[in-house]
Amino acid sequence: MSDVLELTAAEAIDRITKGELGSDEYFDAYAEAAAGDELGAYLWRAKPGTSDGATGELNGAPIAVKDIFCTEGIETTAGSRILEGYRPPYTATAVRRLAAAGAQVLGKTNMDEFAMGSSNENSGYGLVRNPWDLERVPGGSSGGSAAVVAARLAPWAIGTDTGGSIRQPASLCGVVGLKPTYGAISRYGMIAFASSLDQCGPLTRDVMDAAILLRVMEGRDHCDSTSVGIEGGVELPSRTDLKGLRFGVPRELASEAEGIEEGVREVFERNVALIQELGAEVDECELPHSAHGISAYYVLAPAEASANLARYDGVRYGLREGASSGTDSELASMYERTRTAGFGPEVKRRIMLGTYALSSGYYDAYYGRAQRVRTKIAEDFATAFERFDYLVTPTSPTVAFELGARAENPLAMYMSDYCTVPMPLAGLPAISIPAGLAQPDGGGPELPVGLQLVSPAFGESGLLDAAHAIEGAIGFDARPVGAAG
Amino acid sequence: MSLPEGYEAVIGLEIHVQLQTQTKMFCGCALSFGDEPNVHTCPVCLAHPGSLPTVNERAVDYALRIGMALECDLAPRSIFHRKNYFYPDNPKAYQISQYDIPLATKGRLGDVRVHRVHLEEDAAKMIHVGQSGRIHGSAHSLVDFNRAGTPLVEIVTEPDLRSEEEAREWAQLLRTTVRQLGVSDVNMEEGSLRVDANVSIRRAGESELGTKTELKNMNSFRFLERGIEAELDRQVGVVESGEEVAQETFHFDPRAGSLTPLRSKEYAHDYRYFPEPDLVPLAPTEEMLSAARDALPELPAKRRERYRDELGLPDESARQLAFDADLGEYFENALDAADGLEPRIVANWVTGELAAAQRHFGHKKDVEPTHVAEVVRMVADKRISHASGREVLHTLSDPGSSVAGPEEVVERRQLEMESDASALEAIVAAAIEAEPAAAEKVRAGNPKAVGPIVGAVMRETKGTADGGEVTRLIREQLGAG
Amino acid sequence: MIDRDQVLHVARLARLELTEAELEKMADELSGILDHVERMNELDLDGVEPTTHVVQLENVLRADTPRPSWPREKILEPAPDPDEGAFRVPSPQA
Numbered sequence A: 001m002s003d004v005l006e007l008t009a010a011e012a013i014d015r016i017t018k019g020e021l022g023s024d025e026y027f028d029a030y031a032e033a034a035a036g037d038e039l040g041a042y043l044w045r046a047k048p049g050t051s052d053g054a055t056g057e058l059n060g061a062p063i064a065v066k067d068i069f070c071t072e073g074i075e076t077t078a079g080s081r082i083l084e085g086y087r088p089p090y091t092a093t094a095v096r097r098l099a100a101a102g103a104q105v106l107g108k109t110n111m112d113e114f115a116m117g118s119s120n121e122n123s124g125y126g127l128v129r130n131p132w133d134l135e136r137v138p139g140g141s142s143g144g145s146a147a148v149v150a151a152r153l154a155p156w157a158i159g160t161d162t163g164g165s166i167r168q169p170a171s172l173c174g175v176v177g178l179k180p181t182y183g184a185i186s187r188y189g190m191i192a193f194a195s196s197l198d199q200c201g202p203l204t205r206d207v208m209d210a211a212i213l214l215r216v217m218e219g220r221d222h223c224d225s226t227s228v229g230i231e232g233g234v235e236l237p238s239r240t241d242l243k244g245l246r247f248g249v250p251r252e253l254a255s256e257a258e259g260i261e262e263g264v265r266e267v268f269e270r271n272v273a274l275i276q277e278l279g280a281e282v283d284e285c286e287l288p289h290s291a292h293g294i295s296a297y298y299v300l301a302p303a304e305a306s307a308n309l310a311r312y313d314g315v316r317y318g319l320r321e322g323a324s325s326g327t328d329s330e331l332a333s334m335y336e337r338t339r340t341a342g343f344g345p346e347v348k349r350r351i352m353l354g355t356y357a358l359s360s361g362y363y364d365a366y367y368g369r370a371q372r373v374r375t376k377i378a379e380d381f382a383t384a385f386e387r388f389d390y391l392v393t394p395t396s397p398t399v400a401f402e403l404g405a406r407a408e409n410p411l412a413m414y415m416s417d418y419c420t421v422p423m424p425l426a427g428l429p430a431i432s433i434p435a436g437l438a439q440p441d442g443g444g445p446e447l448p449v450g451l452q453l454v455s456p457a458f459g460e461s462g463l464l465d466a467a468h469a470i471e472g473a474i475g476f477d478a479r480p481v482g483a484a485g
Numbered sequence B: 001m002s003l004p005e006g007y008e009a010v011i012g013l014e015i016h017v018q019l020q021t022q023t024k025m026f027c028g029c030a031l032s033f034g035d036e037p038n039v040h041t042c043p044v045c046l047a048h049p050g051s052l053p054t055v056n057e058r059a060v061d062y063a064l065r066i067g068m069a070l071e072c073d074l075a076p077r078s079i080f081h082r083k084n085y086f087y088p089d090n091p092k093a094y095q096i097s098q099y100d101i102p103l104a105t106k107g108r109l110g111d112v113r114v115h116r117v118h119l120e121e122d123a124a125k126m127i128h129v130g131q132s133g134r135i136h137g138s139a140h141s142l143v144d145f146n147r148a149g150t151p152l153v154e155i156v157t158e159p160d161l162r163s164e165e166e167a168r169e170w171a172q173l174l175r176t177t178v179r180q181l182g183v184s185d186v187n188m189e190e191g192s193l194r195v196d197a198n199v200s201i202r203r204a205g206e207s208e209l210g211t212k213t214e215l216k217n218m219n220s221f222r223f224l225e226r227g228i229e230a231e232l233d234r235q236v237g238v239v240e241s242g243e244e245v246a247q248e249t250f251h252f253d254p255r256a257g258s259l260t261p262l263r264s265k266e267y268a269h270d271y272r273y274f275p276e277p278d279l280v281p282l283a284p285t286e287e288m289l290s291a292a293r294d295a296l297p298e299l300p301a302k303r304r305e306r307y308r309d310e311l312g313l314p315d316e317s318a319r320q321l322a323f324d325a326d327l328g329e330y331f332e333n334a335l336d337a338a339d340g341l342e343p344r345i346v347a348n349w350v351t352g353e354l355a356a357a358q359r360h361f362g363h364k365k366d367v368e369p370t371h372v373a374e375v376v377r378m379v380a381d382k383r384i385s386h387a388s389g390r391e392v393l394h395t396l397s398d399p400g401s402s403v404a405g406p407e408e409v410v411e412r413r414q415l416e417m418e419s420d421a422s423a424l425e426a427i428v429a430a431a432i433e434a435e436p437a438a439a440e441k442v443r444a445g446n447p448k449a450v451g452p453i454v455g456a457v458m459r460e461t462k463g464t465a466d467g468g469e470v471t472r473l474i475r476e477q478l479g480a481g
Numbered sequence C: 001m002i003d004r005d006q007v008l009h010v011a012r013l014a015r016l017e018l019t020e021a022e023l024e025k026m027a028d029e030l031s032g033i034l035d036h037v038e039r040m041n042e043l044d045l046d047g048v049e050p051t052t053h054v055v056q057l058e059n060v061l062r063a064d065t066p067r068p069s070w071p072r073e074k075i076l077e078p079a080p081d082p083d084e085g086a087f088r089v090p091s092p093q094a
């Protein structure tokens, strides 16, 4: 049984097609594994024996879904107490496409509240532990999805990425994480954090599995005006070399990356050498404004969030706290008490930040400027892609950090997204693949390091193909000690 | 009422028009007309987590028509914004509206300039349950989201109106205009047309504006006029007593016919507008524009000009026929039927004799425009007298009568004029003999004296003779041409 | 830099209650973040167009054809305080 858990989803689906593995058997193997979750990674789990024997190209394969995706009838909280017990009346488009292709929801994964965080310590339902070291964070906000894939508690998962929420936890947990081009996958039914940045994507064991999920989920959705899909669809990767490809290494996000650890730097330099060995031309380049990505991001995302989270008011669904007799009207009091009780500290902090940035007198200084920085960052990428097919950077400046290490210092936490924030600001696709192991600065256990590849918009097929070649050459086969099997 | 000497009223209107589309502005829910509460809702119009808006194509088309009808500049590219405020009637806690780049700007209707025209969504209905049933002192409120998301077009004028009457008249012109566009039933009582007023006063001759107050909830043209009048009075009072007018919003209470200050929806009015990331820009294509253009009917302002300048109607009846959509259509049909007849004459019959007859019978029975045309034709051809024409229209307007048309009335009442000239001459000659005294006066050069002779002729011809013709014959026979 | 009173004003706009202690802490944290954010001021952004959308789409429109709305029971099921087929809220006036 346990060897089933070692298969990639593609391998398992193939065995099911060949009749060597029953789809119910495959589903139950994971339902049982998920039942033994000790990482705090699942908020809801399907019971063994509940497979509906779904067919289709995914052969009934189980999939873990970040709790930010609405699933009709299944509690969906986005990691927030304000949505405790909320059962959506509809299902997110991405999840519907997966189901239509024959996937079955194995569980809903824990996450930073409303996807606001880089450590998964901001969940209203408890933290998630990193299977590589239970005293360390899995990253965030899709920490639950990354952890269950790394720990063999799910064959694969989906998450969302706004400033790095798929790629950074994938990097910290040693799995593959893909943030597609903005507009590739519908956002309908995906609980909004920052609407102009949010994008759904896969977290998987390998690049092939990521390509399969992207191929199933991408596409124009009439329910999401900003969705376009990937023209010509997604080709499954096959490359084993990088001959004829040009790779750029943006100084600002690599050697000069703020807070980059020595071990991460070494692994990255090895990867760059490997990319050359695979036949690619590699050269340094600049993304002059990317150093300002964090600044722009922490204005734009909180501003959009302050509006997106205003609907949680205790009127139509979710938590409601009774009014207190005060100076305000009973209604105003109900609003304030409900939101104060329902939101956690980080969410409140970002709502405050975003509300301030939009409030009269400050719009131009903050929101307006951030929108212009965003333009400059996109222009930097456009210039770089005149010379290069792909850009390559470390995914996270550091390996997984200890629980609580950055909890008291918001800015230090925000810096975790230093290398991942510029891509969503420019709407570009980026993938993180396991690139090796490294010790944190100051010593400690060897932990996964991620390599990030970036391509022009809607260049996913090529991006996955290149990542596939590098993945093969790296041959990352380390696995977390805590993992089942 | 007019302001006391030395004051000038400065009034601008802010109009919300509910568009008569099939579905809501941002979701596929059907629009609601007094249904059970909350039966026209979905995750989108209830702002459930993860739901997203999608723009209603027809709402855009309707808004373009309104922009064109108001002779606006249409933005080549306009965007939606989020207007943030907390209130139970606002499910997302932001209203999707347009802000710095509206769909249309710089228009005019009649002699009032239109500042802007933009698309947005309506709020839910709140029923305030409690002591008085009115918002003040209500114990709790029930929210019904059927109306939430109904497409709205907001029209904002420049402060070009100078009296409550002007404001009412202009609002009525706007209503007729929008009604003719067929994009809304523009009914103030039912709230598909909502007119708020920004009112201020200033010393006559001053150029800069005084502090303005906002008047809401005036749900009829009469209330609009009364509300503005009351507020102008109040402001004059404030200024006269040496105080300053404060920026306030008032709610018009139809029962009391008075204004009560409204509590604000926010602690402070800070709507924190920012571009709606869930929607992409509107950039009307040539197809969209020509589709809207082709759908435009002739509008009151244009029609008035045409009636006055091309048909030569007097200004007043041109205005009357152009600004009353139904009467205008009636006139157009009558004119078609009365080919060749002078429009001015047809207009006179429609707005004069016919209107009078209709009023007399309380508009209980309509008269075919073609019948009116027939009558006008008969009079013009001197087949019947003007008086007979009036009588025919009277009969046709009478719910009690069952005549098929003018011909039948003329038949039955023998209203046909003596067409045989010699016969009429004989009758005139006889009448002169019957009235020697009058005849003498006329011969002596007093034309006014024909009265008794004309009367005799009319008695003989049962009034069918043409008065003018009769007088002419009398003078001729008496050699007093 | 943002002071206690600004924080209080913003909290009211956002419908959040903060205790005295929380106000001070929030003022410190936000000030720290804003210091970093204000590094953007080093940049010369004159004449740079703001980016609202990264996708270059226009006129994404939905045909005006009704589809069934959700059953009332279903949308009232998660309501904290359903009443007479509607959503009951405390009075805005009381």
Ligand SMILES: [Mg+2]
Pocket (backbone or CB within 6 Å): B016, B120, B154
């Ligand atoms: Mg409005």
Ligand SMILES: [Zn+2]
Pocket (backbone or CB within 6 Å): B024, B027, B028, B029, B040, B041, B042, B043, B044, B045, B046, B149
């Ligand atoms: Zn709806």
